[in-house]
Amino acid sequence: MKITTGFHVYSKDVPFRSCLLRGFSCNVFAMTQGHETWLVDAGSGLVGRPRKIVASMQEEGLDPSSITRILLTHAHPDHAGGIGYFSHKCNPAICIHESEEASLKGGTKHLWESEAIAARGKINDFYPAPMWLVHSFARYSIGNTPSVSNIKLLKDRETIKGHEHDVVVIHTPGHIPGHACYYVPDAKIAFIGDLIDPSFDRKASLNFPSSDYDQICHSIQVMRELDIEFLCAAHASDVIHGASKIRDLFTGTLEVLRNARETTLAMLKERGPMRLKEFAGHYPKDTWRLQDQVCVPFAVIKSLEKEGRVKAENGRYRLIETGIS
Structure with a gap:
């Protein structure tokens, strides 16, 4: 689906149905860069999700073989599981913030890389089931993040030069330590991954034992200061359009976080x-x-x-x- 000229969104899944049938995924975004196409996130690699993205791109006149970069917000399998498929098809550069490099190679285990942290509060308080069962269900429902070789590590505030649009990398830890957002200044569009989930009521994504309250508050404040007309979140039903509406979302989410404290x-x-x-x-x-x-x-x-x-x-x-x- 077209967002604005040169930008498209694909692949929002229904969470519970997706988990039961496998392949829980995220929105995948595409931007045209002359004869190239860049993706933001790749979705899950299970049950034909990448092929559905390819089919949707072709319906809108985009050539999947033109994909030269995939900008990952982070390495969770519902965002990065599809990189194996695309790497095999067109070998794009897999771009990710430098602090997320090890996690990109960690697959499903990355979801619980902070078990030592969780143990401080009794791990069964987080996962009221044996860990082997939690891991098994995760592998069933969202799969793993596959190993790839063409990895490009990104730095905070680095600008990725494109044929039509430059993209600014913004390190936004909080959901996990290596999370990043991508901002396109000339189009006033931001891809925020799992920083906020607008599908719920102003929800900041503090849903893992390694999630950090102070970091996510700071990350939201950083994004709130940008001039954004289109806000693209990984699990939202719709792209949010309008600078005042977007700023209100950021401000309201910070208020919800303060209330939680x-x-x-x-x-x-x-x-x-x-x-x-x-x-x-x-x-x-x-x-x-x-x-x-x-x-x-x-x-x-x-x-x-x-x-x-x-x-x-x-x-x-x-x-x-x-x-x-």
Whole structure:
């Protein structure tokens, strides 16, 4: 589907149906660069997802053999699983932020690379099932990130020169440490991956044990300062159009994050030492669902620990009163 001149979007999947039938994926975006085509993310590699992208491109008059670059927002398999298919077909440069290089080679394991971090809050609070079962379901539903050789590592604020559009790399950690967004200044279009999921109510993607509250707040503030007319998120149903609407989304998401911090602090003050799973259900369910209800307070607690305001004791977290809100 055309977004604006030279930019297209493909492949949004229905989450639960996709997981049950395999191939949970993300939106894949294409931009024309003269005789070349660049993709942002590649989607899942399962059950013919890449072939569906190719078919959609051909329907819109784009030649899949012209793909010369794939700009990955990060290496999770629902974003990078399709790179094996495209590498075999047209050998594009696989571009990713330099801090995500090791994760690009880690496949599904990357989803739980922070098991040591998760263990601090009792890992079963995050995944109420044996880890072998969690890994098996992930491999079934979203697959792995395949190994490829044509990798180009990107730096924060690097400009990738194109025949029609230059693309600026913006390192936006928070969802995971190596996450990046891509901004096209002349078209005023931004590809934000999993920074925010507008399908929910102003949801910042703090849905892994390694997610970082302070980093994602800063990343959203960085993106809010850009002049954006088209906001392209990995799991949104639609591209968001309009600078004021986009800025309101960023501002509202920061407000939701602040509210999550206040909720966490209030619960610790009222209830005393708590386990992570005891926080679940106390955050707005229209925004934070399932695993978010544990990962969000954990991200907030890690931030409070850095401030010296929370201390872990025997699997519980205790507030250290300082008079600071």
